[in-house]
Amino acid sequence: xxxxxxxxxxxxxxxxxxVELVSKEEGHRQPLAPxxxxxxxxxxLEVGYDFGRVRREDIESGPRNIWRYKKLxxxxxxxEEIPNTEPGYTxxxxxDNLAKALGVKRLWVKDDTGxxxxxxxxxxxxxxxxxxxxFGFDTxxxxxxxxxxxxxxxxxxxxxxxxxxxxxxxxxxxKILTTAVYDGALLAVDGNYDDVxxxxxxxxxxxxxxxxxxxxVRPYYSEGSKTLGFEVAEQLGWRLPEQIVVPxxxxxxxxxVDKGFKELAQLGLVEDSPYTIFGAQASGCSPVSSAFxxxxxxxxxxxxxxxxxxxxxxxxxxxxxxxxxxxxxxxAIEDVTDDEVVEGIRLLARTEGIFTETAGGVTVATAKxxxxxxKIDPDAETVLLITGDGLKTLDAVEDxxxxxxTVAPSAAAVNEILGG
Amino acid sequence: xxxxxxxxxxxxxxxxxxVELVSKEEGHRQPLAPxxxxxxxxxxLEVGYDFGRVRREDIESGPRNIWRYKKLxxxxxxxEEIPNTEPGYTxxxxxDNLAKALGVKRLWVKDDTGxxxxxxxxxxxxxxxxxxxxFGFDTxxxxxxxxxxxxxxxxxxxxxxxxxxxxxxxxxxxKILTTAVYDGALLAVDGNYDDVxxxxxxxxxxxxxxxxxxxxVRPYYSEGSKTLGFEVAEQLGWRLPEQIVVPxxxxxxxxxVDKGFKELAQLGLVEDSPYTIFGAQASGCSPVSSAFxxxxxxxxxxxxxxxxxxxxxxxxxxxxxxxxxxxxxxxAIEDVTDDEVVEGIRLLARTEGIFTETAGGVTVATAKxxxxxxKIDPDAETVLLITGDGLKTLDAVEDxxxxxxTVAPSAAAVNEILGG
Numbered sequence: 001x002x003x004x005x006x007x008x009x010x011x012x013x014x015x016x017x018x019v020e021l022v023s024k025e026e027g028h029r030q031p032l033a034p035x036x037x038x039x040x041x042x043x044x045l046e047v048g049y050d051f052g053r054v055r056r057e058d059i060e061s062g063p064r065n066i067w068r069y070k071k072l073x074x075x076x077x078x079x080e081e082i083p084n085t086e087p088g089y090t091x092x093x094x095x096d097n098l099a100k101a102l103g104v105k106r107l108w109v110k111d112d113t114g115x116x117x118x119x120x121x122x123x124x125x126x127x128x129x130x131x132x133x134x135f136g137f138d139t140x141x142x143x144x145x146x147x148x149x150x151x152x153x154x155x156x157x158x159x160x161x162x163x164x165x166x167x168x169x170x171x172x173x174x175k176i177l178t179t180a181v182y183d184g185a186l187l188a189v190d191g192n193y194d195d196v197x198x199x200x201x202x203x204x205x206x207x208x209x210x211x212x213x214x215x216x217v218r219p220y221y222s223e224g225s226k227t228l229g230f231e232v233a234e235q236l237g238w239r240l241p242e243q244i245v246v247p248x249x250x251x252x253x254x255x256x257v258d259k260g261f262k263e264l265a266q267l268g269l270v271e272d273s274p275y276t277i278f279g280a281q282a283s284g285c286s287p288v289s290s291a292f293x294x295x296x297x298x299x300x301x302x303x304x305x306x307x308x309x310x311x312x313x314x315x316x317x318x319x320x321x322x323x324x325x326x327x328x329x330x331x332a333i334e335d336v337t338d339d340e341v342v343e344g345i346r347l348l349a350r351t352e353g354i355f356t357e358t359a360g361g362v363t364v365a366t367a368k369x370x371x372x373x374x375k376i377d378p379d380a381e382t383v384l385l386i387t388g389d390g391l392k393t394l395d396a397v398e399d400x401x402x403x404x405x406t407v408a409p410s411a412a413a414v415n416e417i418l419g420g
Numbered sequence: 421x422x423x424x425x426x427x428x429x430x431x432x433x434x435x436x437x438x439v440e441l442v443s444k445e446e447g448h449r450q451p452l453a454p455x456x457x458x459x460x461x462x463x464x465l466e467v468g469y470d471f472g473r474v475r476r477e478d479i480e481s482g483p484r485n486i487w488r489y490k491k492l493x494x495x496x497x498x499x500e501e502i503p504n505t506e507p508g509y510t511x512x513x514x515x516d517n518l519a520k521a522l523g524v525k526r527l528w529v530k531d532d533t534g535x536x537x538x539x540x541x542x543x544x545x546x547x548x549x550x551x552x553x554x555f556g557f558d559t560x561x562x563x564x565x566x567x568x569x570x571x572x573x574x575x576x577x578x579x580x581x582x583x584x585x586x587x588x589x590x591x592x593x594x595k596i597l598t599t600a601v602y603d604g605a606l607l608a609v610d611g612n613y614d615d616v617x618x619x620x621x622x623x624x625x626x627x628x629x630x631x632x633x634x635x636x637v638r639p640y641y642s643e644g645s646k647t648l649g650f651e652v653a654e655q656l657g658w659r660l661p662e663q664i665v666v667p668x669x670x671x672x673x674x675x676x677v678d679k680g681f682k683e684l685a686q687l688g689l690v691e692d693s694p695y696t697i698f699g700a701q702a703s704g705c706s707p708v709s710s711a712f713x714x715x716x717x718x719x720x721x722x723x724x725x726x727x728x729x730x731x732x733x734x735x736x737x738x739x740x741x742x743x744x745x746x747x748x749x750x751x752a753i754e755d756v757t758d759d760e761v762v763e764g765i766r767l768l769a770r771t772e773g774i775f776t777e778t779a780g781g782v783t784v785a786t787a788k789x790x791x792x793x794x795k796i797d798p799d800a801e802t803v804l805l806i807t808g809d810g811l812k813t814l815d816a817v818e819d820x821x822x823x824x825x826t827v828a829p830s831a832a833a834v835n836e837i838l839g840g
Binding site (some may be wrong): 093354 | 503512603
């Protein structure tokens with residue numbers, strides 16, 4: 001953030017308050033460009049800003065989507081006027097039933113299933129597309145196995161862009177359909193997800209007009225996750241929560257929620273009150289949780305094996321930064337089994353009427369575990385980030401739930417079952 | 421409406437501006453109660469109101485969900501304070517890409533996939549539950565084959581109520597799962613949907629504490645659809661649209677959108693400008709469209725056979741009132757084949773990045789047909805009601821769409837396919 005005080009503006013593009021890229025390790029600065037790794041220290045590049053003055057009123061008078069925070073994002077100042085999927089400003093639900101079930105005092109669920117394609121990926125993709133347009137790209141692309149593919153294909157359709165979405169050819173039929181319907185160039189790649197990812201990097205280097213959201217425009221893309229933090233704070237009445245539980249895939253989301261909170265405090269939009277960030281993983285892909293447990297500051301890659309496929313990144317790029325953030329804020333990271341994930345899905349549905357995908361089950365189940373272990377303070381307020389929709393991972397619950405009973409079509413039969 | 425000028429208030433319940441029930445045919449009035457058919461003329465009962473003065477500011481300062489219109493609904497004055505799913509205030513999307521594809525000037529999509537369980541049913545169920553609570557019910561119930569089951573089970577879970585959901589035992593696994601996850605009493609009934617419906621009526625008579633949303637509290641339930649009309653008008657900047665296309669199942673939604681528009685005009689919240697309402701059906705279940713085509717004022721029941729199952733009501737209760745409304749406003753009703761429904765789904769996804777269920781495909785395809793026939797004026801503004809989510813009817817598209825190609829994991833292979 002301090003690097004942004006003397007901006008080295010790239011005048012060719014209008015990305016609002018964004019003025020430069022800064023290397024995450026050593027703070028090397030370079031002009032805004034579609035690049036993602038520092039040539040100086042090989043660390044990830046992050047967006048640097050010159051925010052100027054931002055008031056609550058500027059935000060409150062904006063649209064009911066992520067563009068209300070455009071003065072805090074690397075997007076052009078007229079971003080909301082260009083057709084886009086308008087993600088964000090999803091519900092923050094006071095979850096008293098779940099709080100009671102978990103034995104805590106005050107609990108909130110940030111329900112990101114309400115986004116256009118029903119996951120938080122709509123946020124990051126919308127920011128990536130807006131920045132990519134400024135850089136002159138005309139095709140939105142990604143490697144993906146699910147939520148990201150949906151979000152990219154939908155956002156490109158709405159914007160009138162081409163899309164290129166690469167998925168492993170073994171991907172489940174339902175996930176193929178929910179991307180194919182947008183009619184972009186969906187390609188099934190003969191290979192596993194690692195092969196698909198390598199192919200994306202190769203194609204990004206070859207095709208000047210293709211913006212791979214999570215490769216060459218990743219610094220802009222990942223800033224979109226800050227909006228989860230912004231919204232939680234605004235929806236709490238302009239204050240930071242005391243505790244928040246965030247699922248970990250690449251780890252980017254967790255670090256960006258933290259960045260969002262810090263920016264709000266630095267700009268005086270909220271009081272700079274202490275908060276604690278907790279991380280949630282599935283045991284079948286828990287490299288960051290393992291590192292935390294063992295007190296390591298680097299993350300050992302693993303081979304994922306979990307039903308929480310949207311979190312199944314075995315070598316999370318932001319793992320070390322997640323460890324930093326969680327340790328700095330006094331939090332913890334835990335992981336839960338696939339059975340616990342399903343229980344987490346069912347618990348949230350049963351208590352609050354919110355049906356989340358496996359990633360949300362990870363968050364709920366991890367919160368439960370951290371509460372039982374005394375790591376989450378039951379007397380302090382807690383926010384759970386629910387980042388995707390249960391309709392996308394029906395296979396996770398299909399063998400576990402069903403009708404209470406099959407009955408003859410008579411009131412007597414129903415009364416016998418229900419004891420009525 | 422005039423009947424409401426001298427209210428016969430039931431003082432036992434607080435249903436806000438609602439003061440009585442009025443029979444639809446002859447205007448017989450009776451106190452508010454959980455009843456749905458007039459004992460005088462055997463026509464459906466509708467809610468009568470004494471609105472008093474309602475200002476735009478009252479609405480605009482309310483929550484971003486249907487409760488902003490609480491002064492126009494049969495719900496208690498503190499309705500938003502009681503835990504509920506908070507449906508509504510979904511996006512009204514300016515659809516320029518689709519407009520271009522259809523050859524019209526100005527087109528809007530009301531995207532109700534953004535509701536908590538991703539269909540407009542969350543609206544009607546929320547109103548039904550709020551009214552049912554006032555009448556002393558403690559169990560929310562319905563017969564259903566899909567969206568309604570999801571909405572009832574979720575709303576009951578969130579409210580801390582019991583739910584009883586009756587579905588035909590032949591229902592697809594996915595639709596069972598998306599209701600079962602909320603952990604109410606989901607019962608698979610050995611019989612077809614007619615059997616399930618009959619059973620619901622039988623149970624409603626037997627169980628004093630069970631509110632069957634679409635049976636004994638139907639007058640309140642159906643008022644929830646007015647909010648679609650309210651929101652379209654408010655989101656257009658407090659004015660009525662010139663043309664609107666509404667899908668027809670029971671026909672209730674179409675008549676209530678009309679009622680909503682009329683109430684806004686009567687209260688001076690919008691200018692009383694003319695509007696035209698069009699109805700959309702699937703050819704495999706098009707009793708109202710057939711009656712319209714043949715100039716009948718009654719509707720001949722049919723046996724449904726269409727992929728648009730959420731619209732597959734063969735004997736639509738509000739059919740005659742739909743005919744009245746469409747004729748009064750100078751509109752038309754059309755129906756489209758299942759192939760056209762799928763094309764409609766794909767067209768909306770491809771142009772606007774919105775993935776709708778089969779009912780939305782019916783609306784889009786019918787709009788296309790009405791435009792081509794010169795019945796929808798291409799120079800006047802049109803709104804399409806998209807009432808449910810494509811994730812719920814994946815089977816409708818599964819044989820029609822897929823990857824563009826399957827490729828080897830090399831840039832050369834991709835470039836060959838995409839001509840890059």
